[in-house]
Amino acid sequence: MSVPKEQVTQEYASLVQLATDLDYVLGTLKTATQQLSQSGVTRDISVLAQLPKTLPILNLLEQLEALQTELLVAQERNQATVLGLRDRKVVAQAIDIVLLFEVLPRRPRGVGVELSKRLTSHASSVMTSLMRLPNGRRNWEPSPQTMLSQIIERLAAIVDRGSQVEGDVAAVLIGKYHSDIIASLLLLAYAPLPPAGVDVPAYVEADTEKRTQLRRVFTRIFDSSSPYLLLETLTSLLNAATRGRAPRWFVTVCGRFLARVVSKYEDNGVRICLDFLAARDDAPSAEKLDRIAGLLLAPPSQTDADSYWLRVVPQLRRLACADDTQERVRQAAVFSLRRLADTQIRVFEQQVALPVVEPLRRWFVTRLSDRTSDENGLTETKGLSRPRIEVLGETLTQTVATASELGATLDALRHMVLGGVPSVQFVSALVVPVFAPLFHWLAFASVDDAQPNDQTQDTLRDVLITTLSELPATAATATILEL
Numbered sequence: 001m002s003v004p005k006e007q008v009t010q011e012y013a014s015l016v017q018l019a020t021d022l023d024y025v026l027g028t029l030k031t032a033t034q035q036l037s038q039s040g041v042t043r044d045i046s047v048l049a050q051l052p053k054t055l056p057i058l059n060l061l062e063q064l065e066a067l068q069t070e071l072l073v074a075q076e077r078n079q080a081t082v083l084g085l086r087d088r089k090v091v092a093q094a095i096d097i098v099l100l101f102e103v104l105p106r107r108p109r110g111v112g113v114e115l116s117k118r119l120t121s122h123a124s125s126v127m128t129s130l131m132r133l134p135n136g137r138r139n140w141e142p143s144p145q146t147m148l149s150q151i152i153e154r155l156a157a158i159v160d161r162g163s164q165v166e167g168d169v170a171a172v173l174i175g176k177y178h179s180d181i182i183a184s185l186l187l188l189a190y191a192p193l194p195p196a197g198v199d200v201p202a203y204v205e206a207d208t209e210k211r212t213q214l215r216r217v218f219t220r221i222f223d224s225s226s227p228y229l230l231l232e233t234l235t236s237l238l239n240a241a242t243r244g245r246a247p248r249w250f251v252t253v254c255g256r257f258l259a260r261v262v263s264k265y266e267d268n269g270v271r272i273c274l275d276f277l278a279a280r281d282d283a284p285s286a287e288k289l290d291r292i293a294g295l296l297l298a299p300p301s302q303t304d305a306d307s308y309w310l311r312v313v314p315q316l317r318r319l320a321c322a323d324d325t326q327e328r329v330r331q332a333a334v335f336s337l338r339r340l341a342d343t344q345i346r347v348f349e350q351q352v353a354l355p356v357v358e359p360l361r362r363w364f365v366t367r368l369s370d371r372t373s374d375e376n377g378l379t380e381t382k383g384l385s386r387p388r389i390e391v392l393g394e395t396l397t398q399t400v401a402t403a404s405e406l407g408a409t410l411d412a413l414r415h416m417v418l419g420g421v422p423s424v425q426f427v428s429a430l431v432v433p434v435f436a437p438l439f440h441w442l443a444f445a446s447v448d449d450a451q452p453n454d455q456t457q458d459t460l461r462d463v464l465i466t467t468l469s470e471l472p473a474t475a476a477t478a479t480i481l482e483l
Helices: 013-039 057-076 085-106 121-131 148-161 169-190 208-224 227-244 248-264 269-277 286-296 305-321 327-343 345-366 403-417 424-430 432-447 454-470 473-481
Strands: 378-380 388-391 397-399
Touching: 013 057, 013 085, 057 085, 057 148, 057 169, 085 148, 085 169, 148 169, 148 208, 169 208, 169 227, 169 248, 227 248, 227 269, 248 269, 248 286, 248 305, 269 286, 269 305, 269 327, 286 327, 305 327, 305 345, 305 403, 327 345, 327 403, 327 424, 345 403, 345 424, 345 432, 403 424, 403 454, 424 432, 424 454, 432 454, 432 473, 454 473
Parallel strands: none
Antiparallel strands: 378 388, 388 397
């Protein structure tokens, strides 16, 4: 149902005209819907014969542009009136019509939110009948004088001009139609060009200079959008592409920019991604965790892989090891690290295994036996958590590993090894190099009556047993013999 022009804000002439044009368009569509419903046969083209063959769709777009200009001028004069609920409804309906008749018909199957997700099932079937008749013709064709790139550039220009005005046309566009703009820009700017002699699809921009300009437009909108909005948009496009069998290149480019969201925020990009993808799911399936890992560990094209992993992997490690990480987020982070160990063992060893177990390795390599050697002039104080080496007659004291460092290492191993089923590569790189210090720690803890800690002993024992059970028999035997 349209909003009467008398009920919109009268201060903006373009808004009044927009409501007038929209009322005509919606009235025409309502008439067509009623005639189709009364005929009972959607294949009957005769019921549409008397309807106009063109609708003033581009008029709606012109009024949207004019309204954005009026809002900016009013803002500069400090006379801006925020659009009310009815005003925003008119704007949203007008954008819907522009997209429905000028943008959606030009996009390939599976790209963007499908019609059935935008409308009720009845409205969707009626609109499909109105737009594409059984004989392949359309009752309403997109404007032949306007290309898809022109429509999208005009909508993107509204977004660019709306950064300083709250509650304007740009806000409605970004809030409700972000995925449509992103999907269309990806089509126009990143679709591969067909071979010579093959017709270029309507959704592909063939001009090189124009493609470059559209990529700049996409970059501006991408960089100005919030990370959560980008994640929502790109994941919805990927889901729709999977269901609708979109072109393979489109799925690839969506995944590439989804990974770019992660690398864009160097300190917390991974957390933002996992908060959105995993934290809302009570029990993420192995298939979903695998998709998340594939997303996080795939460096975007034209990005140095080592630089990408240097930003992403330490974030995954911190999320996997921290005690305050939400459990579903930790589960996804640990799963991703296990995938990393299976596919990029060098990266895993350098950026995960070494930082995690370094305090334990340092303690074990440096620690002397629990005895005093007068012959060498050295003594060592007892105590596992704070071993010190002292030189007789001098005041030199070296703290090799603190209790908090060793405790953090054990907590990290507990989170990473005991949750789920670790792979052979994972435990081989993470636990086997420090298997001996873990074993001796367990032995010392078992006989240390002064500081009993059953939880520490249980964790040590579980990590050791899990490691041996995951290793092949020969590797497990060799690990034990090295003690």
